[in-house]
Amino acid sequence: MVYHPSWRGLSFHDQVPTGTASPRAYLEACLERIAAHEPVVQAFVTLNIEGARAAADAATTRRAAGRPLSPIDGMPIAIKDLIETADMPTQMGCAAYEGHWPRRDSAMVGALREAGAIILGKTVTTELGMSEPGPTTNPWNAAHTPGGSSSGSAAAVAAGFVPVAIGTQVAGSIIRPAAYCGNWALKPTQGGIHRGERQGTSQSTAGPHGNTAEDIWAVAREISSRLGGDPGTPGVMGPMATPAPRRPMRLAIMRTECWPRIDATSQAAFERFVRSLDVEILWPEDHPLLAALERALSQAMAIGTRITAFENRWAYRSLPRDKISARMRARLDASATATADDYASLLAERAAMRAAHAAIAPLADALIAPACPGPAPLWNPQAPDAAANPRPTGDPSCNAGTSALGCPAVTLPMLAVGGLPMGVQLIGQPHQDAQMLALARWLHAAAAPVAM
Incomplete structure (x- = not known):
């Protein structure tokens, strides 16, 4: 199936709150698509269809009585299988956690249930949210990866199984799979959505x-309005209603380390899109502070990887080695020699990146960048060199900088290359989540999508 960025996927906002469909009817339409396409897409690890139908019936009754719990009352939502759910196991794509069932809801899942959302199922993640892929395929072409580690969440949305799915990101695992699958996505300011048990x-x-x-804004705000953010952080802030579209006066290009890795056609598609905007554009060479930010972010992926490896090794060092993949064993082995002094130096480098980012705040309304270094790559787990592929779910270099910065990023589906999606991302200063969504809505409405 050939993708074009003018395609519009399944929306909850347009149907249930307007009375076009009841929550139960909407859920049944989702289940029909799952029955038809899940055998190929393989987005889900677990489904709770009986529980979802009961929740949809309750939401239908509330809406018929004019007493919905929130704007997302009755919305089917899928949860990445790194996040705990009381009614389904949390197995994290890892044999060491097979059958693991904490029987409690993560903070964000509890908030969604309080808002009336229907937790339909758990989506496939790469092993422990790292690089070992699961079985999920890209809904636009099953020969290509959907991205990682939020592979199932991205694919479930693109396939029309659910209007919203929750993902997580350490390097590029929300924004990149959304870009590969043609979704909208919000990577909030660091800690903007309470992570519950996943604070390590x-x-x-x-x-x-x-x-x-x-839909994505309603979900983010319904969670954060109930919980705040992570301990010590205020959560995603802004209006409860979706921020109105706002035209930026000036945007600055963010190239970073991903730029040399972007193929010529994908670069041309992004540049054509940028040139079409009725907005002043600054390139890194146009201002020394933008050039300084590029230099500061030039090693963001390596620095973020080493920080995360040091932080994760304490949690994962006791896992049975025969229950984790060769890729995961290699990650743990590589982190074993890092010291606390090494970690402190890495944190200092990350702090310098954040200072360089803060310095460019007066220059532009937002940074704009490709959300991935081209369309989703081919992935064949049976290929002779598959085990040696260091990035079977794609290259996160377009996203590693924003992860290190801890700032909000919104991806929007504006590009197609070779019949597959390629997203554009807008990047703001910390706690500008609402502003980034407002700018993204303007771009989506005012700019012509580019297909090459």
Whole structure:
């Protein structure tokens, strides 16, 4: 199936709150698509269909009585299988956690249930959110990866199984799979959505994938309005209603280390899109502070990887080695020699990146960048060199900088290359989540999508 960025996927906002469909009817339409396409897409690890139908019936009754719990009352949502759910196991794509069932809800899942959302199922993740892929395929072409580690969440939205799915990101695991699958997504300011039990990694962030800006914003705000953010952080802030579209006066290009890795056609598609905007554009060479930011972020992926490896090794060092993949064993082995002094130096480098980012705040309304270094690459787990492929779910270099910065990023589906999606991302200063969504809505409405 050939993708074009004018395609509009499944929306909850347009149907249930307007009375076009009841929550139960909407859920049944989702289940029909799952029955038809899940055998190829393989987005889910677990489904709770009986529980979802009961929740949809309750939401239908509330809406018929004019007493919905929130704008997302009755919305089917899928949860990445790194996040705990009381009614389904949390197995984290890892044989060492097979059958693991804490029987409690993560903070964000509890908030979604309080808002009336229907937790339909758990989506495939790469092993422990790292690089060993699961079985999920790209809904636009099953020969290609959907991205990682939020592979199932991205694919479930793009396939029309759910209007919103929750993903997580440490390097590029919300924004990149959304870009590969043609979704909207919000990677919030670090800690903007309460991570519950997943507080051990300093760059881990939870955020929604969806087909519309309205749906992802409603989910983010309903969670944060109930919980705040991570301990010590205020959460995603802004209006409860979707921020109105706002035209930026000036945007600055962010190239970073991903730029040399982007193929010529994908670079041309992004540049054509940028040139079409009725907005002043600054390139890194146009201002020394932008050039300084590029230099500061030039090693963001390596620095973030080493920070995360040091933080994760304490949690994973006791896992049975015969129950984790060769890729995971190699990660643990590589982190074993790092010292606390090494970690402190890495944190200092990350702090310098954040200072360089803060310095460019007066220059532009937002940074704009490709959300991935081209369309989703081919992935064949049976290929002779598959085990040696260091990035079977794609290259996160377009996203590693924003993860290190801890700032909000919104991806929006504006590009197609070779019949597959390629996203554009807008990047703001910390706590500018609402502003980034407002700018993204303007771009999506005002700019012509580019297909090459």
